[in-house]
Amino acid sequence: MIFITGATGFVGGHLVDRLLDKGLKLKCLVRSERAVDSLTAKGVEVVRGDITLPETLEGILHPDDFVIHLAGIIIEKGSATFGSIHVDGTSNLVNEAKKSGVRHFFYQSALGADKNSRATYLKTKAEAEDIVTGSGLETTVFRPSLIIGPWDGFTAKLANMIKLSPVLTIPGEGKARFQPVYIKDWLKCIDKVIDNPGGYLATYEIAGPEYIEFREIIEILSRSMGRVKPVFKVPMGLMKLAVGFFGALPVSFPVTSEQLELLETDNICDMDVVKKNFGFSPVKYEDALKDFISL
Numbered sequence: 001m002i003f004i005t006g007a008t009g010f011v012g013g014h015l016v017d018r019l020l021d022k023g024l025k026l027k028c029l030v031r032s033e034r035a036v037d038s039l040t041a042k043g044v045e046v047v048r049g050d051i052t053l054p055e056t057l058e059g060i061l062h063p064d065d066f067v068i069h070l071a072g073i074i075i076e077k078g079s080a081t082f083g084s085i086h087v088d089g090t091s092n093l094v095n096e097a098k099k100s101g102v103r104h105f106f107y108q109s110a111l112g113a114d115k116n117s118r119a120t121y122l123k124t125k126a127e128a129e130d131i132v133t134g135s136g137l138e139t140t141v142f143r144p145s146l147i148i149g150p151w152d153g154f155t156a157k158l159a160n161m162i163k164l165s166p167v168l169t170i171p172g173e174g175k176a177r178f179q180p181v182y183i184k185d186w187l188k189c190i191d192k193v194i195d196n197p198g199g200y201l202a203t204y205e206i207a208g209p210e211y212i213e214f215r216e217i218i219e220i221l222s223r224s225m226g227r228v229k230p231v232f233k234v235p236m237g238l239m240k241l242a243v244g245f246f247g248a249l250p251v252s253f254p255v256t257s258e259q260l261e262l263l264e265t266d267n268i269c270d271m272d273v274v275k276k277n278f279g280f281s282p283v284k285y286e287d288a289l290k291d292f293i294s295l
């Protein structure tokens with residue numbers, strides 16, 4: 001049995017469909033009634049629970065389970081902080097996995113995870129990695145770069161801006177480099193881990209085959225959508241001021257100061273990392289967009 005957390009998210013949704021296509025039996029941890037209904041309709045066994053509430057996890061795992069722990073957040077909201085979800089939530093799930101002695105535990109971290117990072121997202125991902133790899137269980141960790149594909153929130157937000165705005169707004173110079181990876185390639189990598197878990201007992205960076213500046217990401221996406229527009233760079237200082245100003249008000253602002261910091265920092269690794277560890281060449285950003293973007 002494959003046990004999945006985060007099955008209702010972008011990555012989890014694609015994973016569920018892929019594994020069902022392969023004929024695998026799935027059990028998913030979900031929080032909402034709506035998710036129970038939609039996954040049950042697909043033939044998935046569903047468990048109602050929350051990784052931050054250890055009492056909801058009691059007894060849900062079995063020795064034959066292969067755990068795929070994807071649940072995570074990109075923006076903190078109320079009590080759902082990076083610490084409570086990534087660190088405490090992962091710790092709760094690992095404790096339960098240890099009690100049941102699951103056969104394998106996979107954790108989805110993030111490229112750039114680092115206990116010394118100034119970004120709490122990356123710091124807490126590194127802390128969660130330690131909890132997983134120090135558990136004594138058989139484990140695999142992925143550190144993916146930005147994952148793109150149908151329904152990914154990042155591309156959807158940018159595509160919306162490109163559709164609605166007369167200019168393309170870029171915070172700062174847009175010079176930080178990224179290495180987007182296509183969801184189909186991420187799926188190919190995890191397929192290999194599921195088929196041969198004992199062959200992948202380490203931490204793997206998962207990233208596309210090229211470095212692309214944030215400015216280029218926006219330009220390539222707008223070109224792929226057939227909507228080339230003038231680029232307008234907003235000085236980073238001004239963006240941060242706006243975030244600080246709106247942050248003090250009871251209104252929501254589309255980006256956080258931490259996200260702005262992440263947009264200013266390179267998030268890259270070896271360009272051949274997937275080829276070296278998984279034996280295939282992932283597709284380039286523009287080719288991935290051609291595969292899934294609707295104009």
Ligand SMILES: NC(=O)c1ccc[n+]([C@@H]2O[C@H](COP(=O)([O-])OP(=O)(O)OC[C@H]3O[C@@H](n4cnc5c(N)ncnc54)[C@H](OP(=O)(O)O)[C@@H]3O)[C@@H](O)[C@H]2O)c1
Pocket residue numbers: 005006007008009010011012029030031032049050051052070071072073074085089108109110111143144145146147148152
């Ligand atoms: N997408 C990327 O580019 C990317 C890149 C690197 C790493 N990652 C990591 O990959 C994982 C999946 O990303 P994603 O893009 O698929 O995220 P997503 O679309 O935001 O989905 C997050 C998932 O986590 C679940 N979740 C959140 N809090 C939970 C809790 N307390 N208990 C149980 N489930 C909870 C959500 O369930 P609800 O539906 O109930 O909210 C949802 O299923 C995350 O850990 C993320 O940090 C993503």
